[in-house]
Amino acid sequence: MNHTCEDCKNEGQLFGCLNDTEKRQLTAAKGNNFYKKGQVIFYEGNHPQSLFCVYEGKVKLSKLCENGKETVMRFATNGDIIGYRALLSGGVYKATATALEDSVICQIPKPAFMEMLTNSSDLSLATMKLLSEDLLDSEKRLNMVSQIPGLERIAITLLLLKKKFGTEEDGKTLAVNLRRREIGDIAGLATETTIRTLAKLCDQNYIELNQKKIKLLNLDGLVQLARIAD
Amino acid sequence: MNHTCEDCKNEGQLFGCLNDTEKRQLTAAKGNNFYKKGQVIFYEGNHPQSLFCVYEGKVKLSKLCENGKETVMRFATNGDIIGYRALLSGGVYKATATALEDSVICQIPKPAFMEMLTNSSDLSLATMKLLSEDLLDSEKRLNMVSQIPGLERIAITLLLLKKKFGTEEDGKTLAVNLRRREIGDIAGLATETTIRTLAKLCDQNYIELNQKKIKLLNLDGLVQLARIAD
DNA sequence: CGCTTAATTGAACATACTCAAAATTTGTGG
DNA sequence: CCACAAATTTTGAGTATGTTCAATTAAGCG
Numbered sequence: 001m002n003h004t005c006e007d008c009k010n011e012g013q014l015f016g017c018l019n020d021t022e023k024r025q026l027t028a029a030k031g032n033n034f035y036k037k038g039q040v041i042f043y044e045g046n047h048p049q050s051l052f053c054v055y056e057g058k059v060k061l062s063k064l065c066e067n068g069k070e071t072v073m074r075f076a077t078n079g080d081i082i083g084y085r086a087l088l089s090g091g092v093y094k095a096t097a098t099a100l101e102d103s104v105i106c107q108i109p110k111p112a113f114m115e116m117l118t119n120s121s122d123l124s125l126a127t128m129k130l131l132s133e134d135l136l137d138s139e140k141r142l143n144m145v146s147q148i149p150g151l152e153r154i155a156i157t158l159l160l161l162k163k164k165f166g167t168e169e170d171g172k173t174l175a176v177n178l179r180r181r182e183i184g185d186i187a188g189l190a191t192e193t194t195i196r197t198l199a200k201l202c203d204q205n206y207i208e209l210n211q212k213k214i215k216l217l218n219l220d221g222l223v224q225l226a227r228i229a230d
Numbered sequence: 231m232n233h234t235c236e237d238c239k240n241e242g243q244l245f246g247c248l249n250d251t252e253k254r255q256l257t258a259a260k261g262n263n264f265y266k267k268g269q270v271i272f273y274e275g276n277h278p279q280s281l282f283c284v285y286e287g288k289v290k291l292s293k294l295c296e297n298g299k300e301t302v303m304r305f306a307t308n309g310d311i312i313g314y315r316a317l318l319s320g321g322v323y324k325a326t327a328t329a330l331e332d333s334v335i336c337q338i339p340k341p342a343f344m345e346m347l348t349n350s351s352d353l354s355l356a357t358m359k360l361l362s363e364d365l366l367d368s369e370k371r372l373n374m375v376s377q378i379p380g381l382e383r384i385a386i387t388l389l390l391l392k393k394k395f396g397t398e399e400d401g402k403t404l405a406v407n408l409r410r411r412e413i414g415d416i417a418g419l420a421t422e423t424t425i426r427t428l429a430k431l432c433d434q435n436y437i438e439l440n441q442k443k444i445k446l447l448n449l450d451g452l453v454q455l456a457r458i459a460d
Numbered sequence: 461c462g463c464t465t466a467a468t469t470g471a472a473c474a475t476a477c478t479c480a481a482a483a484t485t486t487g488t489g490g
Numbered sequence: 491c492c493a494c495a496a497a498t499t500t501t502g503a504g505t506a507t508g509t510t511c512a513a514t515t516a517a518g519c520g
Binding site: 180196 | 465466467468469
């Protein structure tokens with residue numbers, strides 16, 4: 001079935017500013033798809049035809065470079081939009097979007113979106129706000145990766161994951177399962193270094209590790225470590 | 231004197247999409263100021279009241295972290311807009327803008343800009359395009375800094391400077407004078423490492439150094455080195 | 461259960477950083 | 491225009507940090 005934008009549980013996000021008529025138009029124009037964990041939504045280098053909106057799930061956006069290394073650029077979860085930079089800048093996708101878990105993702109054809117943008121200055125302003133915030137995030141991470149030692153980078157990374165995906169009921173365990181390698185790809189560290197650094201944080205009781213589950217025991221301490229950045 | 235936007239020599243940039251009436255309004259609303267080399271246009275943490283547009287000159291946008299290290303986030307030159315992310319995202323400036331040389335910079339009050347954005351979907355689309363491109367640049371650099379060795383990073387940095395500021399009449403010498411430290415702040419390398427890496431590129435005849443002047447002798451070679459990224 | 465993938469550990473190595481000192485360059489006042 | 495002071499660049503040596511490679515153990519999945 002095709003979820004309707006009028007009743008979308010992810011309101012308050014980008015399309016929250018649309019009125020009912022506009023939302024109906026959006027519902028009519030869009031499709032939605034199911035992606036299994038690990039499936040690719042689009043590849044770096046593809047030509048963008050659509051905008052994607054995560055109805056439910058978790059998505060990783062990453063970039064590969066020639067030496068085989070991957071950098072995680074960004075994550076998306078419920079209500080987040082992906083694939084809009086390429087669409088707005090007019091080029092190809094500069095990152096690959098992969099489902100981190102089974103996800104339902106709506107797909108809005110480029111012409112429909114562009115038309116809505118032209119007709120709704122509210123939507124335009126909201127999109128600009130979104131882009132600005134993404135830009136600030138990206139620049140923050142640029143600063144982090146280039147200037148900050150490993151332990152602090154992992155601390156920052158864990159806080160970023162908490163902010164993006166939240167926690168389980170205990171309020172401490174990160175509500176996302178990532179591989180060690182993926183955590184390293186966010187922090188800009190080799191997998192082995194990531195493992196050792198996580199172990200160090202564990203020794204010092206900042207966190208507790210249980211397979212892929214990461215529990216933030218000493219949040220204040222982590223924030224303190226992360227404070228070097230910002 | 232206040233330069234008029236109708237006759238601005240930097241057309242084709244963001245405000246190029248405005249019609250004559252809108253340009254007249256813009257001229258009426260804006261002011262312009264002269265900044266001496268080294269002067270700060272705004273500081274990280276300041277509350278944004280205006281948008282800035284470089285009429286003529288060169289500006290560096292950088293971020294400082296608590297350990298005293300600086301990261302150059304972006305440059306701006308003739309026709310480029312600065313200070314728009316904070317304005318659009320609603321927060322404070324996240325970077326400090328410093329004139330790299332004597333510069334003339336126009337200043338557009340926030341309300342005037344926001345009104346123009348609301349009234350011109352062309353301007354909105356152009357702004358989104360700009361933001362998207364900045365975002366792509368930033369993510370490209372994120373990838374570079376976290377995954378690529380020093381020599382290649384400096385190569386990429388030199389190409390970035392060429393793209394942004396162009397060259398002198400010889401077509402090879404970068405048309406911008408930066409300190410070694412500032413080059414390092416772009417590449418994410420310590421000053422000493424930057425010096426040694428530049429020296430290595432010099433030994434291998436990729437470049438020629440003459441004080442702050444940097445001549446790109448073997449452009450293809452540099453592009454080749456930079457290709458690891460992309 | 462067996463196979464594949466991921467996590468972990470160790471050791472050698474590479475890279476870049478720090479600190480300190482010397483050589484240059486730049487800026488400024490006389 | 492010169493001299494001096496301040497800032498920047500350069501060089502060297504030692505060190506820290508993180509990477510790589512290889513081997514082992516554990517976990518995930520059909």
